[in-house]
Amino acid sequence: xxxxxxxxxxxxxxxxxxxxIPVYQRVYAWNExxxxxxxADIQRAGRTGSAHFIGTLLYAPEPGAxxxxxxxxxxxxxQRTATLLxxxxxxxxxxxxxxxxLDGIDAADITRRYLHVDGAPAAVKLVLSRVxxxxxxxxxxxxxxxxDEEELSANVAANYRxxxxxxxxxxxxxxxxxxxxxxxxxxxxxxxLDGDDxxxxxxxxxxxxxxxxxxxxxxxNLLLVNAGYDExxxxxxxxxQPIERLYADDPGSQRLNAALHGFLAVSAPxxxxxxxxxxxxxxxxxxxxxxxxxxxELLIGLKGFCESFATKSGAAGAARAQAxxxxxxxxPKDYIGSRKVFGD
Numbered sequence: 449x450x451x452x453x454x455x456x457x458x459x460x461x462x463x464x465x466x467x468x469i470p471v472y473q474r475v476y477a478w479n480e481x482x483x484x485x486x487x488a489d490i491q492r493a494g495r496t497g498s499a500h501f502i503g504t505l506l507y508a509p510e511p512g513a514x515x516x517x518x519x520x521x522x523x524x525x526x527q528r529t530a531t532l533l534x535x536x537x538x539x540x541x542x543x544x545x546x547x548x549x550l551d552g553i554d555a556a557d558i559t560r561r562y563l564h565v566d567g568a569p570a571a572v573k574l575v576l577s578r579v580x581x582x583x584x585x586x587x588x589x590x591x592x593x594x595x596d597e598e599e600l601s602a603n604v605a606a607n608y609r610x611x612x613x614x615x616x617x618x619x620x621x622x623x624x625x626x627x628x629x630x631x632x633x634x635x636x637x638x639x640x641l642d643g644d645d646x647x648x649x650x651x652x653x654x655x656x657x658x659x660x661x662x663x664x665x666x667x668x669n670l671l672l673v674n675a676g677y678d679e680x681x682x683x684x685x686x687x688x689q690p691i692e693r694l695y696a697d698d699p700g701s702q703r704l705n706a707a708l709h710g711f712l713a714v715s716a717p718x719x720x721x722x723x724x725x726x727x728x729x730x731x732x733x734x735x736x737x738x739x740x741x742x743x744x745e746l747l748i749g750l751k752g753f754c755e756s757f758a759t760k761s762g763a764a765g766a767a768r769a770q771a772x773x774x775x776x777x778x779x780p781k782d783y784i785g786s787r788k789v790f791g792d
Contacts, residue, residue: 468519538608587604
């Protein structure tokens with residue numbers, strides 16, 4: 449891993465560079481509390497002129513395409529990066545309405561340098577994943593938000609509005625200058641993975657703090673982390689997204705976690721799972737030491753099992769993975785790698 453300290457604006461403003469949130473990452477989750485803390489930190493840095501460190505941004509580079517010269521898969525730092533770009537978008541919109549520039553930077557410059565890929569004006573700087581993407585794109589481009597609830601990211605929309613409301617009546621040019629200076633004072637440690645680094649292990653370590661990950665979050669990451677972005681997107685949309693939609697009304701992913709428990713029980717009965725806290729570790733062992741098929745075959749089987757689990761167990765009975773025993777499945781091959789079983 450190669451690290452260096454740099455200004456946040458310098459990092460995201462690199463020409464020809466696009467930041468991408470891999471589809472295995474959790475959705476955008478920051479809320480009012482985190483936004484208020486960030487706003488206060490930026491105000492303080494802008495007033496005092498002192499640098500403010502906001503953490504590490506860990507990424508893995510991929511080749512770009514066309515005018516996007518390189519693509520950076522953000523492994524850690526999504527929440528801060530997305531929130532800061534929402535703040536920059538809100539500041540840009542205020543500047544456009546006020547008709548002013550800050551330190552020689554106007555609204556169009558912010559769009560060109562930090563919200564779009566400099567050198568590729570049709571490409572947004574930050575590509576969020578799954579449901580967040582369409583809403584973030586709409587906010588940055590100033591177009592209507594998605595009307596379909598399944599396509600609308602409530603947190604993205606709400607946090608942009610939160611920053612715009614702070615720039616409402618009484619917000620002056622002097623206030624805007626403080627915010628702009630504060631953003632300019634933000635420092636990160638940018639860390640790039642090299643060929644010897646294992647993204648999954650780093651992801652687990654980094655995400656042991658903060659908003660807790662569910663077993664389903666960790667398994668999704670484990671399955672998709674080693675695929676390229678385009679393949680991740682295809683596999684996610686075809687297999688994992690339908691699973692998530694089956695268990696959409698599932699606080700804490702308890703039912704989906706139980707389904708994963710049941711999948712292991714019938715797919716690898718010799719691997720004993722002591723409790724729900726051991727499901728992820730057992731899934732890793734299954735993937736690394738037991739399973740020998742392709743990733744797509746595994747996802748086909750997992751999708752089919754989760755569909756059956758949801759249907760057979762129902763909302764009340766799905767809390768226990770032992771419900772899998774009621775399905776009458778005697779062999780793991782009934783799920784794994786069998787297109788015939790699921791008609792896929």
